[in-house]
Amino acid sequence: MLNSFDFEKYKYKYENEKGSDLREEFGLLQRKLKEFGIPVIILIDGWESAGKGYVINDLVREVNNKYTKVHVIDAMTDEEKAKPFLWRFWERIPAKGDIAVFDRSFYYDIMDNYKISDKKFKTYLEELETIERQLTDDGTLILKFFLNITQKTQAERIDSYKKDEFKKVLVGDRDLRQRADYDKYKQHFNDVLEKTNFKGSKWHLVPSESMKKASYEVLGISIDIIKKTIFKYMESGSISEPYSIEFPKSEKIIENLDYSKYLTREEYEKEKKKLEGSLASLGYEFHKKKIPTIIIFEGVDAAGKGGAIKRLTKCFDPRGYDVVPISAPTELENSYNYMWRFWNVIPPKGRMVIFDRSWYGRVLVERIESFASEFEWKRAYREINETEKLLKKSGVLVLKFFLAIDSKEQLKRFNERLLDLGKEYKLTSEDWRNREKWDLYIEAYDDMLARTSTDHTPWIVIPGNDKYYARIRVMKEMLKRGREFIDSLKDANSF
């Protein structure tokens, strides 16, 4: 069916149902979704004037507004333009048990542009596949509908709207463009639909010659699939299809670092002064060139992340960066896909976000404490790589610092903190608990470094037994890679 816009082939399955029954059943199912915490995304796409508004109106009439949101995707706002293009969708993904209805969606741009270059098209497809897979793997149900109308119908509707004193506001460039180039768009839509008909999130092509029939169809199909999904959930406790993920054994990176490196106080002060000036200039240049930056700090407890961050930020204008310490997710954050809270703090153009711990928690603490299932944390390596690649492609500079210290040094620092009243608040019983799991953490760190050190975002691993050495290394690497990024900018027109 999908590879054809042939209306004859379509068999309506719900045209004889009673609308109020369908709407009510949909409303009742929503309470079940809430009960089981299943998030649902419903994308309503299609031709202009195909009746998306009508269909959505019918869809949400009997639902609980508290758990349903209709999102209208339109041309980007300033704020949205300053972020990666998927940002505004991650912002809007539904919480567990909620329904998010999108009037147009991730497909807004690609659908509207049939002259899109193959390269850009490929990139889009890749990113669309990524977000839909990440969400469905994580247990989100995605329903995609495309409302289809003939050229004749579209022309008639556009004309009647134009004549209507009020509805004429509904007629925009997109309508006129599609009307003028119906066939080209038809071919393009067909192409997009086929190529984005993903295993976990397939399209439903619904003829909308009669908006009423179309809305019954959308309600009916949604009801059937949601029911199946709920049954599946009741059977297996999950709606996603876990698949096995295997990795080669990672070699030991952390224990083989050279921890003997150090700087004398004098060397440290001298280097620091020099670097502070250059980093300040770099900061201004990033601001001037409107470069968004994400700097991630990971490392064992007491490795000196905080100190390194402080020395680094001291060089920058505090109005240009945010330091975001990541600890256990809040109840709210937990009700979303784990990446959601990070998308919420993605920097706009010209700003810098420094993460003290990050999304890597998924493959570290969440793995070790079993907050994440094996399928979840094993999946996460790829999801994180994809996300960082996407950020890089959107023009974000992503730097990842891993600070390592050996076990002896950590114990030394814990004891120091224990005795220093000014610092004792930094030491919690959790630190000691983590220390008991030292070997597990080192294994998780080695796996992380092996599986997420990519060409586009490699890890910068720094042995930190000597704080002076570590801090200077961080500042030097920041400077070096910042400069390299600026030099590379000529190529990056993607942002």
Next chain:
Amino acid sequence: MLNSFDFEKYKYKYENEKGSDLREEFGLLQRKLKEFGIPVIILIDGWESAGKGYVINDLVREVNNKYTKVHVIDAMTDEEKAKPFLWRFWERIPAKGDIAVFDRSFYYDIMDNYKISDKKFKTYLEELETIERQLTDDGTLILKFFLNITQKTQAERIDSYKKDEFKKVLVGDRDLRQRADYDKYKQHFNDVLEKTNFKGSKWHLVPSESMKKASYEVLGISIDIIKKTIFKYMESGSISEPYSIEFPKSEKIIENLDYSKYLTREEYEKEKKKLEGSLASLGYEFHKKKIPTIIIFEGVDAAGKGGAIKRLTKCFDPRGYDVVPISAPTELENSYNYMWRFWNVIPPKGRMVIFDRSWYGRVLVERIESFASEFEWKRAYREINETEKLLKKSGVLVLKFFLAIDSKEQLKRFNERLLDLGKEYKLTSEDWRNREKWDLYIEAYDDMLARTSTDHTPWIVIPGNDKYYARIRVMKEMLKRGREFIDSLKDANSF
């Protein structure tokens, strides 16, 4: 001191302190603020090139980034332009125990415009006084600093920045304008500072000829005041100054409504069909004219709010409105001023937000269940009136519907719900508990109607024993007042 920019008069109090000590003490005090849940707002304002960045950098160097945020206020984004001008500040108020540092603030616009008309000036002052009083009354500590420099110093700094390859990006129109008209700005600043030197949030005028001295001064003054505040809190359990608020006894409105009004099924269907068409047109017109709308529904349990909302929204394009049901605040919402969660959902231009229950919860359930102190809920009448006035002035249409039923009718509906499996989920034990407090609620409702039915946002009180009558009344009033608002638009250039 405030009514003079005379530098001679200023005595530095902290110039001989050690910077690192001041920063560390500020950092330690922050942990105390967190412990006691005291939110702090620090506004850093002043001349361009006065060293705001330098001062802020020093201020936040030793704080915990998790509880401190630096906000840079600049020209408005699309999103901000589409909202009342105070929105972006309400969005950024600190949670309990957090510190929000503003580089420029609510004063951004008024400071920059010395040609401002007296009328607009007065409006600004009124709104600035409002937000600062509402926040300080609610226990937020507000520190306001103005960094002052001489014409000579400003000129020199601007020149040196201009010459600096990187810092030249810091020089903008504002700098040049101030440099050109230093004296006019000086007079204007003086005027603004005097008029906004509010009892609960006074200005500190700090000479910034030496940025270092200025930053010590800001740190020192902040430390002293925060200490005093914490002591006060430890003594009295609050940092705000409760004042007594008296109201005349409200007359009985609700029990004197005429509950006998009704419509027959036929009348209802006929009226409904007619109104649906006109309301749909109104909706398009609101969209076309980019009018933001807030519709509030309050009423006793089972008064029919949900049904009335459903009948109303059915007429509108679901892509143009959001229904926001308000229930108990989440943990996150509770960590902010009670108005924060509502500012978060203020509609942008052209959108409609329908509240099923609203900020009036403050003077209803929160009053009756003692979730709010007497000082809090008594204050709220004024705070709510101010907020609604501000919204009105920003071009938002605010409609408030109160649906009333009498006690007998409520019992009837509870029993119906009890027996109707499709509706029983609507009836909770809380509904029964509330019913026992019927008289308390009626008193609170009467007080609310008496104290918050203003000229700019009057209450529309509807006796709802007959659902048909109530729903039609809601639709009629919506249509009538919507049309009136459109007609009145010629005058509203404030938005």
